[in-house]
Amino acid sequence: MQGLSVLLASLCEVAARLPWVKPATGGEDTKSESIAAHTDAWNRLAEILRERFGSLDEYWEVFDPTQREDPVQCFLSNDIAEIYLDLQDALKLLTSGAALEDIYFDWRFEFREHWSRHAADALKVTLLVSDKA
Numbered sequence: 282m283q284g285l286s287v288l289l290a291s292l293c294e295v296a297a298r299l300p301w302v303k304p305a306t307g308g309e310d311t312k313s314e315s316i317a318a319h320t321d322a323w324n325r326l327a328e329i330l331r332e333r334f335g336s337l338d339e340y341w342e343v344f345d346p347t348q349r350e351d352p353v354q355c356f357l358s359n360d361i362a363e364i365y366l367d368l369q370d371a372l373k374l375l376t377s378g379a380a381l382e383d384i385y386f387d388w389r390f391e392f393r394e395h396w397s398r399h400a401a402d403a404l405k406v407t408l409l410v411s412d413k414a
Contacts, residue, residue, distance in 0.1 A: 282337070285361075286407040289400050292364070296392035304387075305380035319370075323362050330358035340406045360403035367396045 331338050334357050341352035371388050379387075 282407040283411040286404060286411055289364075289404040289407065292368075293392075293397065293400050293404070296388070296397070299389040299392065300385055301389065302382045302385045305382040319366060323366055326365060327356075327358045327362040330361055331356070334358055337406075337410055340402075342402055355402060357403055357406055360399040360406075363399045364396045364403070367391050 338357050340355050340357065342355045343350055343352050371384075371391065374384050374387055
């Protein structure tokens with residue numbers, strides 16, 4: 282798990298340093314993968330990861346620590362699958378011929394609005410597990 286922790290931290294550092302740019306196009310969706318295909322890929326990957334992580338897959342999270350709320354069950358396999366597929370989409374966008382501004386905008390947006398939360402949760406869990414090993 283320590284190796285995964287290092288990779289997650291490195292990914293977050295690189296993504297956090299992405300430049301802020303305005304998209305070159307009018308917000309058109311340049312992703313070519315259909316939602317159904319993305320869901321199928323997510324299901325396959327999450328299942329492989331669930332088997333690999335075993336009992337370490339499940340953890341509990343409080344989404345807003347400033348409010349008193351019950352913890353919610355989460356899965357490391359879900360976090361890693363979400364990150365992986367977002368990064369895979371980013372690489373496809375890079376080879377799609379999209380304008381560089383659109384690529385940077387999409388990468389930064391996906392990190393800030395989606396997979397950074399998965400990465401932060403997964404990093405917290407993998408660091409805790411690494412410390413206990």
